[in-house]
Amino acid sequence: MTATATASNLRGLWLLLAAAALVVVAALSVAIGTRDVGLNDIVSALSGRVGTIGEAAIAMRIPRTLLALLAGAALGLSGAIMQGVTRNPLADPGILGVNMGASLAVVIGIAWFDMASAYAYIFTAILGAGAAAVFVYAIGSMGRGGATPLKLALAGAATSIAFSSLVIAVVLPRADIAGGIRAWQIGGVGGATFERIGPVLPFLAAGFVLALFSARKLNALALGDELAAGLGENVAVARALAAFAAILLCGATTAVCGPIGFLGLVVPHLCRLLTGSDHRWLLPFSALAGAGLLVVADIAGRILARPAELDVGIVTALVGAPVFIWIVRRQRVRDL
Amino acid sequence: MSLSLTARVAENRHRRARRHRRLIGLLLALIAAAFVLTLLLGQSFTPPRDILRTLMGEDVPGVAFTVGQLRLPRAVLAVLAGVSFGLGGVAFQIMLRNPLASPDIIGISWGASAAAVFAIVVLGLKGSSVSILAVAAGLGVALLVYGLSFRNGVAGTRLILVGIGVSAMLESVIAYILSTAPAWTLQEALRWLTGSVNGAQLAETLPLLAALAVFGGLLLSRGRDLEALRLGDDTAAALGVSVGRTRVLVIVAAVGLIASATAISGPIAFVAFLSGPVAARIVGNNGSLLVPAALVGAALVLVGDYCGQFLLPSRYPVGVVTGALGAPYLIFLIVRVNRSGGSL
Amino acid sequence: MKPHTLIADGLSAGYGEATVLDGLDLAIPPEKITVIVGANACGKSTLLRTLSRLLPARRGKVLLDGKSIHHLPSRELARTLGLLPQSPIAPEGIAVADLVSRGRHPHQGVFSRWRREDDEAVAAALAATKTEDLAERPVDELSGGQRQRVWIAMALAQETDLLLLDEPTTFLDISHQIEVLDLLTDLNQTRGTTVVMVLHDLNLAARYADHLVAMANGRLHVAGPPEAVLTEENVRQVFGLQSRIVTDPTSGRPAMLPIGRHRMIAEGLSATNEDSA
Secondary structure, three states: OOHHHHHHHHHHHHHHHHHHHHHHHHHHHHHOOOOOOOHHHHHHHHOOOOOOHHHHHHHHHHHHHHHHHHHHHHHHHHHHHHHHHHOOOOOOOOOOOHHHHHHHHHHHHHHHHOOOOHHHHHHHHHHHHHHHHHHHHHHHHOOOOOOOHHHHHHHHHHHHHHHHHHHHHHHOOOHHHHHHHHHHHHOOOOOOOHHHHHHHHHHHHHHHHHHHHOHHHHHHHOOOHHHHHHOOOOHHHHHHHHHHHHHHHHHHHHHHHOOOOOHHHHHHHHHHHHHOOOHHHHHHHHHHHHHHHHHHHHHHHHHHOOOOOOOHHHHHHHHHHHHHHHHHHHOOHHHO | OOHHHHHHHHHHHHHHHHHHHHHHHHHHHHHHHHHHHHHHEOOOEOOHHHHHHHHHOOOOOOHHHHHHHHHHHHHHHHHHHHHHHHHHHHHHHHHOOOOOOOOOOOOHHHHHHHHHHHHHHHOOOOOHHHHHHHHHHHHHHHHHHHHHOEOOOEOHHHHHHHHHHHHHHHHHHHHHHHHHOOOOOHHHHHHHHHOOOOOOOHHHHHHHHHHHHHHHHHHHHOHHHHHHHOOOHHHHHHOOOOHHHHHHHHHHHHHHHHHHHHHHHOOOOOHHHHHHHHHHHHHOOOOOOHHHHHHHHHHHHHHHHHHHHHHOOOOOOHHHHHHHHHHHHHHHHHHHHHHOOOOO | OOOOOEEEEEEEEEEOOEEEEEEEEEEEOOOOEEEEEEOOOOOHHHHHHHHOOOOOOOEEEEEEOOEEHHHOOHHHHHHHEEEEOOOOOOOOOOEHHHHHHHHHHHHOOOOOOOOHHHHHHHHHHHHHOOOHHHOOOEHHHOOHHHHHHHHHHHHHHOOOOEEEEEOOOOOOOHHHHHHHHHHHHHHHHHHOOEEEEEOOOHHHHHHHOOEEEEEEOOEEEEEEOHHHHOOHHHHHHHHOOOEEEEEOOOOOOEEEEEOOOOOOOOOOOOOOOOOOO
16 A cells, blocks of 8 residues: 555544544533433433433533534634644634634624624624634734734734723623623533524534635645645635634634633644644544544533533633643744 | 043933933823822812821811722822832843733733632632732742743743743633632622722732832842843843843842732733833833833823723723723734834 | 953863863963854854853863953953854944943943943944944944944943954945954054954955964864964865965965865866865
């Protein structure tokens, strides 16, 4: 077998393993939680009965697990795309301020426009995410060297802080919504129900499809704008398409879960160790790994802080930030 | 060498020193004016005579509370915290030769705030023990960030990025502790997330005054060496500066200042970051930036708090105001550096 | 100016785990111009930095007037030995006179005030480098040659008897290079300053040096007057280059003409450079 064929087979194997791991992890998520449940409870809850507390707990965990899977996949994918589009190893919806943009848009919608429908939230979040992305990229690319990782990270950090100050400014006078927003701001999958997940599915689906479609284009973009154009890609269109997919995915996710950071950063780096930089493999892998990792983070949050819960946004920050630092250390300063 | 050249050189120097002193005088006047305004005018106007009588110790009904318990402690804390943040921030920026390497961006304020929150919520401490823990945590974070960004020497870019990462971690720690705390109001939570001088008491400003005297004094004594460091480590060493020792002393002093202030007022967003660059625009190259930055810091907190309390549609703690001001300035700074082709 | 002796005795130094200088012995002749040459990464910069105590010595010592420099207080050393490093940083917008006056740092304690002698030293430095007319201009607006003169003025304001310069001409136009080298020669001849500098250009080194030092692999290869050091054999050993040494008709000093594979006139002169060191 040729080297590439062996590599492909190996990656296929990893993919299958990842999918299997995902199923196991999802099952664990349903089984484990702040309250212990028995096997009987699991079986009866799955068949629809919610009589006992144990069954009720399970019934809550199923949509929660589902949301975690979807959100994790969306964020992992979004991060991988952002890193590909900006050719920047430090890109992530949280770091680039895109999550905060989505948050701010939603908060403004709720506070000033009495937005209530789920579709309204999602649309606004996507709009906010898009605006933030454009803004941060514009600032970060000014000047010599274009959008270097440091400049983008700084532009993103500054924008994040600006937006979060604005969020506070909008929310503070509104005692009626303040509590709810504060809970949502931390970023978590708690309290998920099928009614809440439903509206976001079409957006996520569109994002997934668009993302997988851009995989080839991202491979070309990775070679640099000139080479990509030389290979026949319309660079601007490819970028815009891929960026739109990323924004769709993380905007929709933020609308439901609040801003969850660092997942989009860490997942692609881990996956790259197994798949290399071929986006046709990297993207699906990032989706699977993101889903798995977010579920694991949620499980950890439920176990570690018993009988209370650690929201998944906190777990990803606590674990993700050290990984971010590790990545920064690995890079040569010249590349930063 | 001609006598006239020497005279010209000396005259040049005197002129710059005079300009420097004038600008510092202006800043002091501005702060004094803001201070007086804060005492005079809040929800109600208090006649100056009553204020003076209260300050002398007389018990003027109504005024004693408004001025003595509310406005005065608040103004005093605002000035002390502003001076501490301004000094600490500019010291870091000068030493690391980068305006972005400010203690509130690289995580030191967050470390102090996290320690303070932990001490108050989890350990139930109060007063100076909180301050001491905050200073220790600030130093710990400084060490951590420095250590993590060290790879054959510290590169500025790596330091800032590591600092951003550490900040994110600490922020989520604070958010978590606050969410588990019983009966916290949003206002209190905001103190530790963006900084506030609400509910200040004169008694709690005393440890801050002491810290300012100790750490501020240490920093000012290193002022000349710090200036020399701006020329580069090698040139500074060639001029006789012990680079390593100066660095350590400056870091300890700056972190001490920032952490002591944070322990009482929370991490008032961006004051440490803004004071240096704003002072540089005002004072230019006419002399040391340390004192001007301290004064700019005091002005920012004083004026920012006043705006947040009375000039905006709702009452906001000072951290929200400075956060909203500082972020655009950070963006402006990034844009300006990028445009001029400079490197970050 | 007092004549000072600066000696490196069995010096070893390096960065991290690497050792760059390996048992180097060197004696700098007082009140003369010494130029250090060598291939890239042979340790020229490292030597200068170790001599000025920017880098600690791992083994061996550096002796200033017979005493180890490692025990001298920083300020005292800075009053005797000045160094102009490779990439000095000028704070944004700083004026020439202000930058030059920073050179007075080792003469001023924490609380000292400016004295007349400080102003005189600054004025003298400006005059010696012919930068008096630039005194009020911002350093960022100056040309490469002018800027380098200003940095030298700052080092002069330090009023040291020894001046070390790490590649002072590397990024300058040729006319500015000559400007700087002539200036340093003026200083040496009028003030008796001992000058030690690292230069890239062998021919300029041979022209301006009283004492030429060739380094290879972290050690001294050969040192002495330019006529003795700049020989075809030495050039081959230190740079791995075939060459022809002629006498420069403008200065009477030796000049090195490199021999490559193309564009050579005489038969038997073209070489493949494969049989060189």
